[in-house]
Amino acid sequence: MVVRAVLAGLALAVAAQAQVTVAAQTWSTTGGTARGFVAVVDLADPRLRIHVTAPLVPAQSHEAVLETTLSWHTRLGNQLSVNANFFGTFTATTADVIGLSKSNGALVSPVRQFGTAPDPALAIGSNRIATIGNITTAQAAAAQWAVAGVGPSSTDTVPGTLLVTDGVNTGTTARVDPLVRNPRTAVGTNQQGTTLYLVVVDGRQTGWSVGMTLPEVANVLIAMGAWRAVNLDGGGSSSLLWSPPGGTLVQNRPSGGSHRAVANHLGFSVAASSVVTVGSSCGSAGTIGTTGAFTLGSTNFALTLQGAPAGALPFVGLGFPGNESSCGTCTFLNAPSYSFVPQSGGAASWPWLVPTNPAFVGVVLGAQWVLLQAPSAPCAGYAGLVASARLHMTLGT
Numbered sequence: 065m066v067v068r069a070v071l072a073g074l075a076l077a078v079a080a081q082a083q084v085t086v087a088a089q090t091w092s093t094t095g096g097t098a099r100g101f102v103a104v105v106d107l108a109d110p111r112l113r114i115h116v117t118a119p120l121v122p123a124q125s126h127e128a129v130l131e132t133t134l135s136w137h138t139r140l141g142n143q144l145s146v147n148a149n150f151f152g153t154f155t156a157t158t159a160d161v162i163g164l165s166k167s168n169g170a171l172v173s174p175v176r177q178f179g180t181a182p183d184p185a186l187a188i189g190s191n192r193i194a195t196i197g198n199i200t201t202a203q204a205a206a207a208q209w210a211v212a213g214v215g216p217s218s219t220d221t222v223p224g225t226l227l228v229t230d231g232v233n234t235g236t237t238a239r240v241d242p243l244v245r246n247p248r249t250a251v252g253t254n255q256q257g258t259t260l261y262l263v264v265v266d267g268r269q270t271g272w273s274v275g276m277t278l279p280e281v282a283n284v285l286i287a288m289g290a291w292r293a294v295n296l297d298g299g300g301s302s303s304l305l306w307s308p309p310g311g312t313l314v315q316n317r318p319s320g321g322s323h324r325a326v327a328n329h330l331g332f333s334v335a336a337s338s339v340v341t342v343g344s345s346c347g348s349a350g351t352i353g354t355t356g357a358f359t360l361g362s363t364n365f366a367l368t369l370q371g372a373p374a375g376a377l378p379f380v381g382l383g384f385p386g387n388e389s390s391c392g393t394c395t396f397l398n399a400p401s402y403s404f405v406p407q408s409g410g411a412a413s414w415p416w417l418v419p420t421n422p423a424f425v426g427v428v429l430g431a432q433w434v435l436l437q438a439p440s441a442p443c444a445g446y447a448g449l450v451a452s453a454r455l456h457m458t459l460g461t
Contacts, residue, residue, distance in 0.1 A: 083106075084332050096274040101262075102284065103260075111335050113333045116165060117131075128160065130158065130159055133145050133326065144306050146305075146330050147301045147302060148297065148326075148329050149327060150213070150214050163183040164187070167209065168209065175212075178218065181198040183224070184198055184227075184295075185198075213227075224238065228286055228290050246299055247264075247275050250262070250296060252291070254291055310422050334461075336458070338460070339457045347394070347443075350371035350435070352369060352453055355368055358418060360418065362418040367433075367455075376407070380431065381433075382430065399432070426460075428457065428459075430457075431454065431455040432452055435450050
């Protein structure tokens, strides 16, 4: 009964949240066939983790150590990764990031400005709302994560605008080389700032992909739903890595034959498996615990109870954190239902077959033991009712 109710709740939770989705695409252009990938990222999904290449610690004379997007993707265990800012190299292994870059609130590279406006950039706040525009230093200060394209330059007559501006294709005035067919990496957001759209296009490969002009990339993003978009570093830097849950690594075809080492990256992952004890027991309820792995498809996971008082009747419940009730010194998880599990010598164990659907990865469940006929009763009006501490369990892979 409780399994069916919780699975139904899981289905509802997942239906309200979108996974990171990636699809291979083939486009017919006036210059020939172009191939690449498009991705959609739901920033409102609480399971989502956002990653931008972190600053060097301790700080160095350079801002970045060059690393391929493939290496970074693998090292962080991301689900999706792309290359990000343009960069200038110092040595074969070190570089400075060009324009704004922030990682989890830490500034990696400051806003760059030539002329009257800062470079076009993507900034994401702690509220998970994304903004694309000519991000100022003041706006950058409020961002948790940020990456940037390039604006005007003394060496280029192209203005360096956004790729898409309020739903309008402004690719002809974006940098760099807007009318040349190249490999491309670009990112856009919807008008509400709750969804990201990413496009990575292969190029310079006869028989595979001719690349795209920036107006063509802008059209792809507008068709996906982008209200604003910025062009990121392209050419030989363009890289996309996708690790679908339970699947094998998918990657684009870089123009140089392998992934170029770049200065920074933008990536996304889903929450890793974790089990955290929340609160404390109320009354003589014993200690809640787990055995086995709380990972996708696990068949050895169980909720355990140790130290239950003799004669008490243990019931275990699963629900969702944030949905609790208080009574006296007790906090009870409002589980859809509870399952009775006989104890033996103060111990009880309840095996649970963890879901196999990858869409459930990152969902957080609550668990608690409630005991009847216990010798203590901290909750007035409910004689013999006690409860263990609660667990918050994040499903991982």
